[in-house]
Amino acid sequence: MxxxxxxxxxxxxxxxxxxxxxxxxxxxxxxxxxxxxxxxxxxxxxxxxxxxxxxxxxxxxxxxxxxxxxxxxxxxxxxxxxxxxxxxxxxxxxxxxxxxxxxxxxxxxxxxxxxGIDYAVLSPRHRAMMAAMCFSLRRKPARQRSAEDQALLETYGKQIDxxxxxxxxxxxxxxxxxxx
Incomplete structure (x- = not known):
């Protein structure tokens, strides 16, 4: 090839x-x-x-x-x-x-x-971006969150692959x- x-x-x-x-x-x-x-x-x-x-x-x-x-x-x-x-x-x-x-x-x-994501190895910048995203998602009413939004909140701070x-x-x- x-x-x-x-x-x-x-x-x-x-x-x-x-x-x-x-x-x-x-x-x-x-x-x-x-x-x-x-x-x-x-x-x-x-x-x-x-x-x-x-x-x-x-x-x-x-x-x-x-x-x-x-x-x-x-x-x-x-x-x-x-x-x-x-x-x-x-x-x-x-x-x-x-x-x-x-x-x-x-x-x-x-x-x-x-x-995947492993919060333990994220750069400080990426960790801050993810924290801001999750903060924003938590402020959303639960009924307005997508399944992806909810999954992100549930896995925040963890390792997922x-x-x-x-x-x-x-x-x-x-x-x-x-x-x-």
Whole structure:
């Protein structure tokens, strides 16, 4: 196969997905900070952690990249919230629209994976952001909270991991289709 897996991971969940995808496909996986461009590869798979309304490292990775004829872009987001929820998918889509040029977004195959969180290892900034989010959610009447809101409140301060490496199967399938 001719391509590359690039990932943006802060705490390791996205890296785990990228390394497993590399193992399953034979494509090399590198952190986004090491990405210098796509040489002859005709497929770029980007896995990025969702943080504060954005996909970690995606915008920087896309700088200077062209999707010439035959090149494919696959983007998989990794987040704590359940991407099966329509509201979450809408938030992810809005974040991607801010980070990808329209011509890229329309030619990109999107996937969404669940990640995890371990409050014990969060940076002070991320810990403060999560505390502010939970404070805001607690002020909401319980009947107005979504299931995701409630789950966030119930798991606040704990370690939770929704990583499911079997969820990579559709991405592997797409990579195999793209490289034929």
């Amino acid at each position: 001719d391509g590359l897996i690039v990932y943006g991971s802060k705490y390791g969940t996205t890296r785990r997905y990228a390394e497993e995808l590399s193992r399953l496909t034979g494509l090399s996986a590198i952190p986004c900070r090491e990405f210098r461009g796509l040489a002859e590869g005709h497929i770029l798979v980007y896995l990025g952690a969702l943080y504060a309304g954005g996909v970690l490292g995606l915008k920087q990775t896309m700088k200077g990249l062209s999707l010439r004829e035959g090149r494919r872009l696959i983007v998989a987001t990794v987040g704590l919230a359940d991407p099966a929820e329509p509201q979450e998918r809408a938030h992810i889509r809005a974040a991607l629209q801010k980070q990808l040029p329209p011509e890229f977004l329309e030619r990109t195959v999107l996937f969404h994976l669940r990640g 929704f990583t499911d490496l079997s969820a990579l199967a559709p991405i592997v399938g797409e990579i195999l289709r793209a490289t034929k």
